[in-house]
Amino acid sequence: MQLEAMYQEVILDHYRNPHNKGLREPYEGEAHHVNPTCGDEVTLRVHLEGEGQDARVADVSYDALGCSISQASASVMTDLVIGRSVKEAMAVGDEFLALMQSRGQGEPDEDVLEDAVAFAGVSQYPARIKCALLAWMAWKDATARALGEAS
């Protein structure tokens, strides 16, 4: 059944026991994103150590409201970006975006995406792609703010 393809065990695990959830100090950038079609929302903070693209993502904390896909994606995202340089983390984000836009045809690289490969099935459901991307977009935005790039 298709449901199992979308709701992989790893997604449901992250949904039930989200990693890094809750807003924390310190942080240099914060972003609030909503999905206007369903009302899901996320407030996300980024704490960087260092300057520019080589800065290390020291912490990502968030508070979010939404479906299993959006909640699990936020949790998986924090695992993937914390501890990396901004540049590396952005590259992972680009890889995830490409997977989401693949309409089920993508061949995700598990070495890069780790638990996020579980979202491959979501890319077949156009209405749910935004759910999976919500936290990633908030993270990119908050990081740009932390780096002083946002207007």
Added chain:
Amino acid sequence: MSLLPEEIKKDFPLLARTVRGGRPLVYLDSGATSQKPTAVLEAEREFYERRNAAPHRGAHLLAEEATEAYESARATVASFIGGTPGEIVFTKNATEALNLVAYAMSNAATAGPEAERFRVGPGDEILVSEMEHHANLVPWQQLCRRTGATLRWFGLTDDGRLDLDDLDALLNERTKLVAVTHQSNVLGTVPPVERIAERARQVGALLVLDGAQSVPHQPVDVSRLGADFLVFSGHKMLGPTGIGVLWGRRELLEAMPPFLTGGSMIEVVRMEETTFAPPPQRFEAGVPMTAQAVGLAAACDYLTGIGMDRVHAHEEALVAYTLERLGEVPGVRVVGPRTTESRGGAVSFTVDDIHPHDVGQVLDELGVAVRVGHHCAWPICRRYGVPALTRATFYLYNTLADVDSLVDGVRKAQEFFGRR
């Protein structure tokens, strides 16, 4: 049931298709848009194949026939709601019809003395409610921003009704216009329009009713409604997309300045200035949606043939059954009235610990199409403290078995997200 929905389904080609792995379609999203009977599809096709031309222009035979088709559609729609053709303005949809009135009111600032009644400014109030669709909220918010008027609103009771305890205070001498739904697209609630209309009359406020969910589903007679304006969309009542209706009392339409300007809506045009045509043409700039008007008239004829009383009774039976069946499922909470009294065919609910998106995904997998999200009525979700809702809406082609499929699907979602 007095209707035979299984027979009616045969009139709707789309309802015969299968979805997601060959499952039969259970369509419970008519509140978003309805499916179309063959009669409507054929009426549009016949117009394009036989009579297509721009109405109200040119003197050739086709232009005459297209004009006749368009104006005859107007008469059919008027008769469907108990109005006269001169009170029917065709718009793109209900949203545009509401914007038409809102923009006409700000345009009144620079119109002649006849438009006095529509002028709003600082100190004036516009009254809406917390259960409005965004289409009947945002245009009024924006009107207030443009003019300096103040937006006020009726709150909601815990059981999903309009809270009218403060009716006299909220609807007062400063109120220029009150705009409320005639049937909530989320809660199903049908507010007591007569009470609101009576108070509006006392204080001289205009009353706009959003009939997007009422006109398709219950008998509506504007001659007894007490409203000044009524709006609705064709696509929610078996008609095509791209056509909606603004009904307005004739004397008001005559005094109201235009919203969109251009061809067809003029009387005399000079380089220096322009005078406008009488209504309804004054509000129909550009070549109109002729085939869509013809399709909408066919939809009205189809519904009249079945009888709006029967459509309403059928949906009431479906809602009663849905409330009963959903009530048997632990963890399901209906947001809105729990009885069929003054209530239409929208049933919105939450399922404990499962987000509506996830409920909707499981239902979709089973071939059941429902709406999930905030339903273009975000303030309702805030009022009841939920991020989003799952909503089933019914129409004349739905059966009790469709409700069973919904309830089975909800239980399946509980199993799926509970067991793993």
